[in-house]
Amino acid sequence: MNIRRTLAAASAAVVITALALAGASPAFAAKGGGGKPGGGGGGTTELTYTALGDSFAAGQGGGSYLDTSCYRSSNSYPKRLDADAAIKLTAFPACSGASTVEVSAGQIAAIPLGTKRVTLTVGGNDLGFSNIMQNCFVFISNTTCQSQLSTAEGMIAGGTSSVVGAKVAGVITQIKSRLAADGKVVVTGYPKLFNEPSSYAYAARVNADTATLNDVLEATAAANGAGFVDVEVAFTGHGIGSSSPWINSFSWFNTTAAFHPNSTGYANYAALVKPALG
Template sequence: MHLRPLARALAASVATVATALAAVLVPGPAQAAATINYVALGDSYSSGVGAGSYDLSTCLRSSKSYASLWAAANAVTSFSFPACGGAVTADVINEQLGPLSSSTTMVTITIGGNDAGFSSILENCRFGSESDCTNRVNQAKTFATTELPGRLDATYAAIRTRAPNARLIVLGYPRLFETGWCGVLAMSSSKRTILNEAADVLASVTAARAAAAGATFVDARPFFAGHGVCASSPWIKDVTGLIEAYHPNADGYRYGYLPALNSVTG
């Protein structure tokens, strides 16, 4: 056997192994952080009504809203926040889509409750008779199943047109009430029950239309379970909140809506 060729072959083999190890052990350039251009659309449940810490020059947008909290926790590249208290679907289409573009990567929205008139229904049920409450809730259910789907479809389509590359995340509304005994001045258990049933109808309709639009629907109800009005630790404000009545408080946005959004964003 000739030793010199064997030595050359052995040296070449060692060099190959060393090169391979160097490729594994020497770190390459750090991976660039993902770009997140986030736009938060919608009504008061998106703007953060009930949480406090409002920018009074805006539509009661709060730094404690789920949108603001998520943006702060995820080091977003950009964050636009046109959500506005009192908004209906037409307001989203006509007034909130300006920040959207082909570079938008994520859009969140709550919408539809004001279209169905839930604010006035809640007021009617709080201060009106059982029969009036039942009638108004039934009207809202009918609207939610007949008129609202088309409005939601148009809203989601408009968002898609302006932000074709974005992930659209539609968040639903929580059930607002616990139905056990809640004191002599509280809304009756039967009223609270039918209002919760209306919330269930709204969730079902919204989930179906979000799915049809290829959006991700997040059901807020499980995340607020046990923390409605009349709970020992409520995350929803009662009528005593005046303009904030029947909206999440700061805990509701932090411990209800934010985990709901986190559940689909990782």
């Protein structure tokens, strides 16, 4: 192996480490007790809330991390919602790399029984998000990229009956078993990552696949009695390559943040999610 290939292999390991699926980790419990200032003293007027899901729920890319195992951020949309006096984040097990499998096996149990609201951001890792980002936009391999995109597209074909639709439906059903009688699950969509037209060869295709995934998530949420928050429109004009990006582009100086919202992006996520919790 020559020097260039050796360096490329070493660099690839860095990207894979930064983007790889993290799997389940111990739940991150929010501080409890006493209520918040202006929140009704004992917290009786607060809406108890748990945030489940992947890196987009954890806040990866937003900086000010609370941990480096799941990249939960104080700038994430769940923590921003928790700053509202009427909303109390009682559990925050969302974790970078989580798919529906990890949410089902390692996060749902962290929901306190009788919780009023649960947000769920999941589906991207079921499609192989990190590998697609690596092979389509960092160490570009046309053959591998196209193969992985085709596989992902097959998993979201068919709406609610698609592979991903069925998995998300199962997660919603599990979550409901832990909610209060008037509890509600809110599924959130994903932003299109790239501003178009883009210099990235696969940007338009990935954006289109993101829109299809969002359609599946919205239809699945509706079919299973959950709410849905669409973030596509709000993020339009703020993708990678725009003059005012809310998504972090790839950088060797901050591989962890790549292809995830920045702090401004998560602030806008929170603004969109908040009304859906009511």
